[in-house]
Structures are given as C-alpha cells and as structure tokens.
Amino acid sequence: MIRINCPFCGERDHSEFSYGGDGSIVYPALDAPVEEWVEAVFQRENIRGVQTESWQHVSGCRQWILVERDTMTHEIHSVRAAHEGVAKVLEAGK
Amino acid sequence: MTRFSAWSVFRNGLSGQSGWTRQWRDPEPKKQYDIVIVGGGLHGLATAYYLAKNHGQKNIAVVEKGWLGGGNAGRNTTIVRSNYFLPGNREFYEHSLKLWEELSHDLNYNVMFSQRSHIALLHSPAAIDGAARRYNTMRLTGTPDAEIWDLEKLKQEVPHLNYGPDARFPIRGAAVQKRAGTARHDAVAWGYARAADSLGVDILQNCEVTATTRSGDEITSITTSRGEIKAKKVGFAVAGNTSRLWQMAGFNTLPIESHKLQAFVSEPLKPLLDQVVVFGVGGAHFYISQSDKGGMVFGGDIDWYKSYAQRGNLPIVQDVAECAISILPCLGRVRLLRHWSGVMDMSMDGSPFICKTPLRNLYLNAGWNYGGFKASPASGWYFADLIANDRPHETIEHFNLERFAQGVILDERGAGPDPKLHG
Ligand SMILES: Cc1cc2nc3c(=O)[nH]c(=O)nc-3n(C[C@H](O)[C@H](O)[C@H](O)COP(=O)(O)OP(=O)(O)OC[C@H]3O[C@@H](n4cnc5c(N)ncnc54)[C@H](O)[C@@H]3O)c2cc1C
Ligand SMILES: [Zn+2]
Numbered sequence: 001m002i003r004i005n006c007p008f009c010g011e012r013d014h015s016e017f018s019y020g021g022d023g024s025i026v027y028p029a030l031d032a033p034v035e036e037w038v039e040a041v042f043q044r045e046n047i048r049g050v051q052t053e054s055w056q057h058v059s060g061c062r063q064w065i066l067v068e069r070d071t072m073t074h075e076i077h078s079v080r081a082a083h084e085g086v087a088k089v090l091e092a093g094k
Numbered sequence: 095m096t097r098f099s100a101w102s103v104f105r106n107g108l109s110g111q112s113g114w115t116r117q118w119r120d121p122e123p124k125k126q127y128d129i130v131i132v133g134g135g136l137h138g139l140a141t142a143y144y145l146a147k148n149h150g151q152k153n154i155a156v157v158e159k160g161w162l163g164g165g166n167a168g169r170n171t172t173i174v175r176s177n178y179f180l181p182g183n184r185e186f187y188e189h190s191l192k193l194w195e196e197l198s199h200d201l202n203y204n205v206m207f208s209q210r211s212h213i214a215l216l217h218s219p220a221a222i223d224g225a226a227r228r229y230n231t232m233r234l235t236g237t238p239d240a241e242i243w244d245l246e247k248l249k250q251e252v253p254h255l256n257y258g259p260d261a262r263f264p265i266r267g268a269a270v271q272k273r274a275g276t277a278r279h280d281a282v283a284w285g286y287a288r289a290a291d292s293l294g295v296d297i298l299q300n301c302e303v304t305a306t307t308r309s310g311d312e313i314t315s316i317t318t319s320r321g322e323i324k325a326k327k328v329g330f331a332v333a334g335n336t337s338r339l340w341q342m343a344g345f346n347t348l349p350i351e352s353h354k355l356q357a358f359v360s361e362p363l364k365p366l367l368d369q370v371v372v373f374g375v376g377g378a379h380f381y382i383s384q385s386d387k388g389g390m391v392f393g394g395d396i397d398w399y400k401s402y403a404q405r406g407n408l409p410i411v412q413d414v415a416e417c418a419i420s421i422l423p424c425l426g427r428v429r430l431l432r433h434w435s436g437v438m439d440m441s442m443d444g445s446p447f448i449c450k451t452p453l454r455n456l457y458l459n460a461g462w463n464y465g466g467f468k469a470s471p472a473s474g475w476y477f478a479d480l481i482a483n484d485r486p487h488e489t490i491e492h493f494n495l496e497r498f499a500q501g502v503i504l505d506e507r508g509a510g511p512d513p514k515l516h517g
Contacts, residue, residue, distance in 0.1 A: 001408055002399075015409040019399040019514065021351075035499070041511050042442045042498040043347035046337035048402045055399075071352075072402045 020054030118291035130325035133332035134158025139286035140474020146293035149482035159302035163283030169436035175274035182492035190472030203285030212274030225269035334437030336460040349442035356406035362388030380417035406435035444516030445504035
C-alpha cells in the first residue's frame with residue numbers, strides 16, 4: 001500500500017484515492033491546432049523514475065492533488081494541491 | 095538438437111534420459127546482423143522464428159536483457175481466445191487462434207494448448223443482449239464457435255459456481271467461445287526459442303540494450319551489455335519497457351503507459367474447473383482456470399496506477415480474493431501459493447501496434463495490454479512480415495501509431511484515452 005499525504009486530510013492509504021495520470025500535461029487552448037490536442041490527449045512520456053501525476057482523494061476530501069512519485073520504487077517525493085491558487089494559500093499558511 | 099517424437103521419448107526412457115541435448119545454443123554475439131529483435135519474450139521469439147521460417151531470413155538475433163520468458167511471457171494467466179468485435183482486431187486474433195491450434199506440431203514442442211472453452215458470465219438481460227450482438231458478429235465474420243448459454247446449460251457444464259439467488263450479481267447465462275482455452279506459457283517461449291535457434295537465429299540472453307546509434311533516419315547499431323551490434327533492421331518487442339527503448343532511439347512520447355498486472359496461483363487441487371471462467375460486472379474483473387498441476391490460476395484488474403515495479407499491491411489481492419469467493423465460494427479455504435506481477439504496455443485505446451516508425455529501419459511491436467499472450471503467434475507472424483517486406487499486411491494496417499491523430503482508434507471496450515481502463 002502506498003501512503004499519500006493529502007494536503008487537506010493528512011496521510012491516507014492510496015486505496016482512498018483514484019489515479020488520474022500524467023500530471024505534467026498542459027492542455028492547449030481550445031482553438032489550438034489538432035496536433036497539439038493529439039499530443040496532450042494521447043501521447044505520454046511514460047517515465048520510469050520520478051514523475052508528477054494527478055490523484056483525486058475520492059474517498060476523502062475529493063480534491064485533486066499533484067504527487068511526485070517514483071514509478072520504479074513508488075517512493076513519494078512531494079504532494080501538493082493541484083489547484084495552483086489553493087496550493088499557494090496552503091503554502092502561505094504553513 | 096534432438097527432434098521430439100514418441101520414439102525419442104521411448105528410447106530415452108530406456109537409456110536413463112541420457113540422450114537429450116541442449117534445446118538451443120548460447121552463442122556469442124556477432125558484430126553484425128541483418129535483423130536484430132530487441133526483447134526475448136513471446137513476441138520477439140515468435141517474430142524471429144517466422145522471419146526465418148516464412149521469409150527465409152538467415153542472419154537474425156534476438157537480444158534479451160534477462161533470461162528467456164522472464165518478462166510477461168512467463169508471468170501471464172495464459173488465456174487464449176479470439177472473441178473480439180471490432181474489424182481489425184477480430185481477423186487478427188482469429189488468425190492467432192488458428193496458429194495456436196497447430197503450434198505444438200509446427201514447433202515440434204508441446205505447448206499444452208488446451209481448448210477448454212472460455213466462459214464469460216452474464217448477469218443481466220442487457221448483458222446477454224450485448225454479448226449476443228458481439229458473439230453473433232463473431233459467427234458472421236469467421237469465428238464459428240461463439241455461443242450463448244442459458245442458465246440450465248451453464249449449471250450442467252460448470253456446476254459449482256455460485257448460483258445462489260442471494261448473490262450480489264446473480265448469474266443468468268454465459269457467452270462462450272469453445273475453441274478458446276489455455277496453454278503453458280513457458281513452453282511457448284521455449285518452443286519458439288528452440289525452433290528459431292534450429293533455423294539459425296542467435297538468441298542472446300543477459301544482453302541488455304542501453305543505447306542506439308543513429309545516422310540520419312536510420313539506426314546503425316545498438317549498444318548492449320555484451321558489446322556493440324550492427325543491424326540493418328531493428329525491431330522492438332519489449333512490452334512494458336517500450337517507452338524506454340523508444341527514448342533510446344531518440345524519440346519522446348508514445349500512446350502507451352506502463353502498468354502492472356498481478357496473477358495468482360493456489361496450492362494444487364484435484365480437478366475442479368474444466369474451463370476458463372470470467373467474471374466481470376459492476377467494477378469486478380476476474381478470470382480463473384486450473385492448471386494441469388492442479389493450481390487455480392487467476393487474476394483481476396491492474397494495480398490502478400502507473401508502475402514499472404514488477405511487484406503487486408495488496409488492495410488488488412483483496413479485490414481478486416473477493417471476486418474469487420463471490421463466484422466460487424468453494425475456494426474459501428484454499429491457500430494461495432504465489433502471486434507476482436508483470437509490467438504491461440497499456441495503450442491509449444487498448445489495441446496494439448505492429449508498425450513502421452519515423453526511422454526507416456526501425457519497427458515497433460507494442461501496446462499489448464493484458465492480452466498479448468493469445469496474440470503472440472499472430473503478432474510474430476505479422477511483425478516478421480512487416481520487417482521482411484517493409485510494409486504492413488492489410489490485417490494489421492490499423493495497428494499503427496497514426497490512428498489517434500486520424501480518429502480511427504480501436505477501442506474495443508469503449509473506455510476512452512485512459513490506459514488503465516483497457517483490458
Ligand atoms: C499477470 C499477467 C497476466 C496476463 N494474462 C494474460 C492472459 O491471460 N492472456 C493473454 O493473452 N495475455 C495475458 N497477459 C499479457 C501478456 O503476458 C503480454 O501481453 C505478453 O507476454 C507481452 O509480450 P512478450 O511476451 O513479448 O513480453 P515480455 O515477455 O515482457 O518480453 C519483453 C522482453 O523484453 C526484454 N527487455 C526489456 N527491455 C530490454 C532492453 N533494454 N534490452 C533487451 N531486452 C529488453 C524484457 O526483459 C522481456 O523479456 C498477462 C500479463 C500479465 C503481466
Ligand atoms: Zn483529502
């Protein structure tokens with residue numbers, strides 16, 4: 001079991017969360033060329049090592065979070081709120 | 095290499111089994127090959143065999159970082175079927191099943207292919223209708239052994255499933271493919287290796303590819319832990335490690351994520367289950383068969399997050415055990431013997447790639463999800479054809495990398511671009 005330290009709820013089993021996928025993807029503008037959309041929706045770097053990924057705390061606060069995790073060892077390096085504004089507020093409140 | 099026959103088995107029985115020789119050579123890598131296949135799993139070995147057998151290629155190497163069959167080849171639950179629905183998939187998997195039916199003879203090696211039926215349980219009238227549509231399509235397009243069984247027939251054939259009316263998902267019938275079944279996965283790897291070797295293929299184990307050298311739009315050589323090897327053509331068939339090899343070839347992204355799938359085997363039991371039984375409803379996903387040694391071999395879903403670790407997590411163990419008990423309560427006291435996991439190349443639409451790449455002499459075989467065992471013979475057959483003739487056969491022309499941009503994805507499950515949702 002991986003333990004994920006939710007910024008809102010504290011450390012919980014990963015089975016409380018749902019895996020989103022590659023969290024480094026930035027979706028292009030709605031009117032961007034279709035190639036950019038194909039790249040964002042279908043193409044993955046599929047890193048072996050530390051990657052940023054999104055998870056949702058579905059059985060907890062239901063917030064989306066960004067986790068830096070090693071895909072070989074499953075070690076977690078950092079967890080933050082996916083919403084940049086919320087992440088900043090949490091950071092400032094520390 | 096000794097050919098296996100009733101006579102050779104008999105003679106060796108009389109001579110204390112002393113007459114058997116090595117099944118394949120352990121050669122030193124040559125400086126140069128016409129064709130190098132990276133990955134000594136089923137797909138790589140089958141490709142080398144068909145390159146030699148169907149296309150008369152003489153100078154081939156299979157380069158494997160570990161030992162033969164140490165990857166997913168030797169980790170899967172060995173289910174072979176061809177109950178596919180989409181054009182593009184169904185012809186391919188049906189061809190594969192036909193190759194399975196002849197494989198032991200063709201390889202002169204008993205792969206223990208057992209056509210014991212694949213029984214997918216159905217739990218609602220809607221599911222029966224859905225399955226009827228799918229299985230009728232199969233019957234109309236060249237797979238005659240597709241059947242829908244009602245409850246009475248199912249009870250006769252598989253008596254000890256949980257037919258209780260109080261089951262969370264009462265069983266109402268089943269979709270059955272009768273020519274489907276299981277095979278011995280190690281034997282398939284060994285059989286292909288032995289047959290390829292006897293046609294002159296060099297199988298290089300403990301030989302990890304660490305880099306490639308490119309010149310313009312081609313690969314000129316690969317760097318391995320056993321030295322530099324020049325190649326006129328290179329094929330990748332490395333399953334869960336596809337993205338890593340892709341990046342070694344100088345590219346960046348692919349429509350693939352690596353996820354791990356677990357499998358389980360129980361202590362050996364007396365004969366209990368004669369078929370492959372599949373249970374999938376309301377989020378459950380479970381498949382089970384009994385090996386010739388008596389072990390119950392079963393598995394479920396992937397671990398739900400991307401991973402390259404060949405190590406499974408515990409929530410899935412619980413999940414799979416719950417599924418097992420809900421359809422086969424008689425397994426309640428059976429002890430688990432082992433469980434393991436393999437890293438799979440999950441694609442964005444659940445369908446594979448057997449295709450050319452932006453490099454002139456590099457070919458790709460990947461994206462097999464949980465289903466690459468049954469595909470291995472046809473995968474090797476058509477990948478060899480692609481490499482030898484430098485153009486895709488029409489049967490595999492959909493298995494390309496461009497289908498996403500073109501909007502012609504092969505999404506058998508209709509699950510969308512999320513690799514973990516495909517099976
Ligand atoms: C638990 C489990 C259950 C499954 N059940 C089924 C099933 O019931 N039915 C079914 O049809 N399919 C099933 N599958 C899927 C099937 O096993 C795979 O799709 C198939 O085996 C993949 O092809 P392969 O045999 O060539 O892969 P592998 O055996 O994984 O071969 C790839 C090889 O490439 C080698 N390699 C990787 N990197 C390098 C490198 N840098 N240099 C050299 N070599 C390298 C690896 O060592 C490996 O041996 C299952 C898979 C798993 C994990
Ligand atoms: Zn939370």
